[in-house]
Amino acid sequence: MFAFSIKRISQALFVMLIISFIGFSIRQQIGDPVRDLVGIRVSVEEREILRDKLGLNDPFAVQYIRFLGNALKGDLGHSFFFKKPTLEVILSKAPATLELVFVSSLLIIFMSIPLGIFAAIRPRHWFSRFSMGASIVGVSIPVFLTAILLIYIFSVELQWLPSYGRGETVNIGGWQSGLLTWDGLQHLILPSIALSSIMLPLFIRLIRSEMMEVLQSEYIKFAWAKGLRRRRIWFIHAFKNTLLPVITVGGVQLGILIAYTILTETVFQWQGMGFMFLEAVERSDTSLLVAYMVVVGALFVVVNTIVDLIYGLVNPMVRVTGRK
Amino acid sequence: MKHYWRQFKSSYFLYSFRRDPVAVISFVILLLLILLSFSAPLIAPYDPYDTASIDIMDAEIPPAWMEEGNTAYLLGTDIQGRDLLSTIMYGMRVSVLIGCGAVILQAFIGIFIGLISGYAGGRLDAFLMRVADVQLSFSTMMVAILISAIFQVAFGVGKFEEMAVPLLVVIIGLAEWPQYARTVRASVLGEKKKEYVEAARVIGFGPLRIMFRHILPNTLSPVLVISTVQVANAVMSEAALSFLGLGMPVTKPSLGSLINSGFEYIFSGSWWITFFPGLLLVIFVLVINLLGDWLRDVLNPKLYKG
Numbered sequence: 001m002f003a004f005s006i007k008r009i010s011q012a013l014f015v016m017l018i019i020s021f022i023g024f025s026i027r028q029q030i031g032d033p034v035r036d037l038v039g040i041r042v043s044v045e046e047r048e049i050l051r052d053k054l055g056l057n058d059p060f061a062v063q064y065i066r067f068l069g070n071a072l073k074g075d076l077g078h079s080f081f082f083k084k085p086t087l088e089v090i091l092s093k094a095p096a097t098l099e100l101v102f103v104s105s106l107l108i109i110f111m112s113i114p115l116g117i118f119a120a121i122r123p124r125h126w127f128s129r130f131s132m133g134a135s136i137v138g139v140s141i142p143v144f145l146t147a148i149l150l151i152y153i154f155s156v157e158l159q160w161l162p163s164y165g166r167g168e169t170v171n172i173g174g175w176q177s178g179l180l181t182w183d184g185l186q187h188l189i190l191p192s193i194a195l196s197s198i199m200l201p202l203f204i205r206l207i208r209s210e211m212m213e214v215l216q217s218e219y220i221k222f223a224w225a226k227g228l229r230r231r232r233i234w235f236i237h238a239f240k241n242t243l244l245p246v247i248t249v250g251g252v253q254l255g256i257l258i259a260y261t262i263l264t265e266t267v268f269q270w271q272g273m274g275f276m277f278l279e280a281v282e283r284s285d286t287s288l289l290v291a292y293m294v295v296v297g298a299l300f301v302v303v304n305t306i307v308d309l310i311y312g313l314v315n316p317m318v319r320v321t322g323r324k
Numbered sequence: 325m326k327h328y329w330r331q332f333k334s335s336y337f338l339y340s341f342r343r344d345p346v347a348v349i350s351f352v353i354l355l356l357l358i359l360l361s362f363s364a365p366l367i368a369p370y371d372p373y374d375t376a377s378i379d380i381m382d383a384e385i386p387p388a389w390m391e392e393g394n395t396a397y398l399l400g401t402d403i404q405g406r407d408l409l410s411t412i413m414y415g416m417r418v419s420v421l422i423g424c425g426a427v428i429l430q431a432f433i434g435i436f437i438g439l440i441s442g443y444a445g446g447r448l449d450a451f452l453m454r455v456a457d458v459q460l461s462f463s464t465m466m467v468a469i470l471i472s473a474i475f476q477v478a479f480g481v482g483k484f485e486e487m488a489v490p491l492l493v494v495i496i497g498l499a500e501w502p503q504y505a506r507t508v509r510a511s512v513l514g515e516k517k518k519e520y521v522e523a524a525r526v527i528g529f530g531p532l533r534i535m536f537r538h539i540l541p542n543t544l545s546p547v548l549v550i551s552t553v554q555v556a557n558a559v560m561s562e563a564a565l566s567f568l569g570l571g572m573p574v575t576k577p578s579l580g581s582l583i584n585s586g587f588e589y590i591f592s593g594s595w596w597i598t599f600f601p602g603l604l605l606v607i608f609v610l611v612i613n614l615l616g617d618w619l620r621d622v623l624n625p626k627l628y629k630g
Contacts, residue, residue, distance in 0.1 A: 006351045011454075015458055026474055026478075029478065030474075030477055069502060105365070107448060135615070136610070136613060136614065137606075139613060140606055140609040140610035140613050141606050141609075142554070142560050142563055142564060142567075142606075142609075143564075144563075144564065144567050144583070145583065145602045145605070145606065147604070148583070148587055148590065148598055149602075151590065152590055152595060152598075156591055156593070163591075182352070249345070254462055255461070255463075256462075256463035256465070256466070258464065259462070259463045259469065260465035261464045261465075262469055262568065263564055263567070263568065266567075266568060267587070277473070278568060281473045281477060282532065282569070284477050286477060289473060289474075289477065293470060296466070297462070300461060300462050300466075303343055303462045
């Protein structure tokens with residue numbers, strides 16, 4: 001396990017190195033740190049002096065190492081628009097996105113497990129067929145359309161729920177939380193349903209197919225022969241072994257939810273990282289764009305590494321062969 | 325040619341297709357949609373690219389069957405006064421073009437890398453598959469959004485919009501090649517050990533010839549299966565990018581940018597600008613997914629799981 005962990009973590013670090021390199025090259029090619037710092041009234045000579053002072057005329061490799069060093073210290077450059085360090089901007093937006101992802105994940109987990117299990121143990125029941133059919137339709141509806149549909153029904157027509165923003169938030173040690181106020185929760189309902197709609201069909205299908213595979217296996221047949229009660233076989237013997245692949249695939253998929261937050265946040269004007277990212281693109285705020293890339297990249301890498309480690313922990317075969 | 329046709333007519337493939345009503349209906353709808361969109365310049369009532377014929381006074385007219393509707397515009401008009409039906413037909417054409425182009429590009433990259441990776445094995449294989457794994461773990465959507473954001477900033481909005489179609493093909497192609505690479509590699513690994521490859525090697529054929537002439541044709545059925553689903557994915561990605569404003573401009577809209585332009589007006593009750601393109605997008609993607617499901621059941625290839 002130790003060797004496996006070291007291998008996985010060093011791989012993660014290597015990926016981070018590559019991401020930072022790509023980010024750095026982008027900033028070198030299309031960004032202008034001097035513009036990020038000064039206004040238009042500064043003359044060309046002064047800019048040149050500033051460039052020298054900032055080390056922008058140094059060789060590429062030297063600058064990259066400096067960039068890496070700064071990144072390790074938490075300095076990912078300066079946002080042109082916000083006039084603040086980019087990391088500070090991103091961290092101030094992160095709670096909104098993370099809360100959205102968190103609530104959506106909860107929705108996905110608590111909806112998909114019962115539905116998936118039911119579809120596996122009663123494959124011919126009308127409800128199973130219906131949820132399988134609905135899931136293929138669900139896969140075909142893009143997340144932004146689901147979001148728009150929800151807004152149209154619940155905000156425009158029925159006027160039950162708010163359609164944009166986060167509502168009232170509470171500040172807990174710098175973490176702007178919308179989970180603790182009634183208003184904040186109301187604002188959270190539609191975005192989290194929209195976001196979970198993208199992964200829910202996938203999870204239901206995954207749990208169903210894994211569970212059906214497990215139900216075919218020898219040890220389950222043995223359990224039937226032994227005369228164990230149905231519930232015990234389904235929920236204890238079979239479900240436990242279903243969870244294994246679900247954890248690995250599921251963990252990665254929940255990480256992928258972060259990508260879809262960009263779409264959801266745009267529709268709902270949700271003041272999170274994804275919304276900020278698109279604004280950064282519109283404003284050509286290169287430093288912020290690169291910082292977002294690095295931060296989200298790190299998030300993905302961390303999630304994947306943890307999932308891999310957990311998988312290695314529960315399934316020793318992975319550690320030996322190193323392949324899923 | 326005639327021989328092939330007869331062989332096809334009596335094949336299991338066609339037989340199971342005709343036995344499956346869902347597949348037949350999906351296929352007919354798909355064909356209809358593609359025909360409609362590609363014959364748009366001939367049969368569309370208006371030309372949405374022709375700015376001279378557009379009158380802003382005609383903006384936001386509801387569909388013809390509603391009270392304020394105008395029979396001249398069957399599905400109503402959008403915010404710029406373009407006929408929605410014509411605009412959707414043209415937009416669909418753009419979406420399909422980009423989707424197919426992107427799939428061809430990603431198939432090209434993916435098959436090439438998959439073949440080399442599976443055939444060569446060893447370090448090169450480990451490296452290429454690791455790259456594919458990492459890129460997949462970031463999700464194709466994220467990669468596509470990041471690449472298009474970078475292109476947008478690098479080229480500037482104006483130039484990006486000018487070259488939007490080829491750029492989107494490249495963006496989506498680059499974002500989704502790992503699917504192909506992994507599938508092809510998995511079947512190459514299976515084929516590599518078979519006798520015919522051994523025989524070809526003994527005859528003295530070079531590795532390139534063996535890879536492309538001998539192994540490649542035998543890996544095509546899983547490629548075909550994922551291709552259908554990949555077209556749906558590519559069309560979805562394109563719609564998402566355009567919706568975010570990182571894709572087709574409103575002047576030459578695809579389905580995604582039409583939905584985006586209509587979204588702001590949904591609050592004032594103009595639901596049709598968003599609804600019709602959205603509905604068409606969903607039907608298109610759904611039909612392809614259903615066909616893909618059917619194809620997977622028929623060809624039953626051992627797809628790489630994971």
